Amino acid sequence: MAIFIWLFIGLFIAYLASVCYSHTMASRRSNDQTLSYTREDLLLYRSVDHNLPVDLTDFLRAKRVESKRRRKRDHRGGVRQRLRRRGCRPPLPAIILSNVRSPQQKIEELRIKAKACFEYREAGLLMLTETWLRPEMPSSLIERFLRIFVLFPGHKPVRAIKEEFHRIAEFLLGFPNVVGCIDGTHIPIIAPSENEADYVNRRSIHSINVQIICDAAHLITNVEAKWPGSVHDSRMYCESTLSNRLERGEIDGFLLGDRGYPCRPTLITPYPEPEPGPQCRFNVAHCRTRARVEMTIGLLKARFQCLRHLRVTPERACDIIVAYVVLHNIAIISGEQHPALQIQDPEEDPINPADFQDGRIVRDTICRNVFTD
Template identity: 55%
Template sequence: MACPFIDEEPVDVGAAIIHRAFNLPAPRHFRDRTNPLAFPEEYLWERYRFSRPGIVYLCTLLEPHIVRPTRRSRALTTVQSVCIGLRFFASGSFLYSVGDAEALSKATVCREIRRVYVTLKTYLNRFVTFPGHLEPQRIKEEFYSIAGFPNVLGAIDCTHICIRAPSGPAEADFVNQKSFHSINVQMICDGRCLITNIEAKWPGSVHDERIWRASSLSHRFAQGDFNGILLGDRGYPCLPFLLTPYMDPATDPQRAFNRAHARTRARVEMLFGLMKSRFQCLKVLRVAPDRACDIIVACAVLHNIATIRSERVPHVLDEEGWDDIIAEPQEPVDGQRMRDLYTATYFS
């Protein structure tokens, strides 16, 4: 079946016969550069981080929201709009660089990128759902297969997305402990590095613990809505449903607990590396904080789509150590008791 977004160029059979009869050079065929899909597969992945079928899927998904009712004034097609957004997410370039690559003005590029990420945000609840797209028991089995840590529904952590310094009195709120402006984004993932929950609305100065306590998911866990636990680092409080490692393990079982905890929770750190390698725009977002939050959510939706569709995984670059700031909150007694129970039951 022909791709609905690729226009096939007709072949002039008569011209070809004439060229052969008079021993003339073969006619040159040029790709339609207004069609981003008229290029090899490697070209598409390097620039858009999706294969041709993946881009077609995204066009089909987003077309009802971004299609134009007319082609007057050379209106952009759906595939052009989607590829403009994907090129920005994948490269993180300045808007005029994306415009030069797509032969469009900076204003047009800005408008199309916004249309794409606002539309992707509307699919958040469809592609990012807790505890995940699999049955809870399957999720627990995937985590258990990593290091033998039982009953785990997700790994949780925060990462800082650098942004341009905003204007106004709230500018200082976005300065984090490493003295750069950022959005502090909390994510939870399953054993396949699929995002199951995201909180992308907090300035960089806000601590991980506060983001967790203010989230709706923490209240649902406290009410007993889920039969399972999360694994977090020492930036989170140790709770009956959110276990953190021992600060100073003194026994072999405690050290075994910490090793299994670290290997299992590493899935969320792998997630951050994958996202920032796949979508280079997350290295630095040169936009206002509210737009930065929308772009982060759009990249989370795209990451899950790419993971579900088994798209090619990019080479993960080493992180720059932005996420190693840990201010340890006080550990509640009930959380310590649950951690000790897990240690005695499964790691002794």
């Protein structure tokens, strides 16, 4: 009887040992990474030599890496190849994600797409990462994007730009031959360590004076962000490259500006003391049309609140302003919703430069031919 008892105890101990061992092995297997094999993996394993080891892990991992490299090599060919394969379908993907800290591979792609589809309506989102504004970001890369997205007189034909401006004041027969509206705006900055007095504007605030030209759709077509706050708007325009292009007749049309600019054949300003009748109608149509640039500057500052005060050096502030102008144009092109706009009443410039004689002749001709009953 004692023999059977000891035999039963031995079997029970062996059973407990086997259960404990099974539980330990199961827990170890649960801690390991689970591997799943697709149908393609199993077919791939079946098609190779059957002398391979039974463990599929290393084999399949190596095959996946090799297949990914082969697929990458086969699909390489650049944006022109991809656009050619798409045929007549929209050339833009749903999302374009570009880290502009290393944009060499994206510049040509964006340039081609800007020419192929100006409106960019087929794209859901064009995202530029914030590394664009880091101090180590070279200015040359920002200038490349500037040449793509900020063009004068614009991406559209000149005739279409003039028609859009003409429709603004159509109730007064419209303002003819306008290719852009110009104005200056001050971006406050901290007091620089060098040449501090040059950056103090007429409000006794340190700032960068920025020249903005826009079209009727609030797209900024030209930006000059390099002048200290003490420089007057008229000097910025006179020394700009765009002024020389207009004077040489490269662009058919003229700009609209306020009384802070002298009246020129290429830059029309309102009458300082209009007489009742055609001159008053001229000034009203001029004011309604030129208001687009004030709205554009308000949209730019409302979309990027940091432009109300930049705590950087003047050189870095100029790069940031240009970068935000490019981002503003991208937002307009992609159809982003306008932010809440609060336009402040423009402050009269105490300095009114004298008008040019030929500028007054052009202004009187427009007033007589368009706004006379």
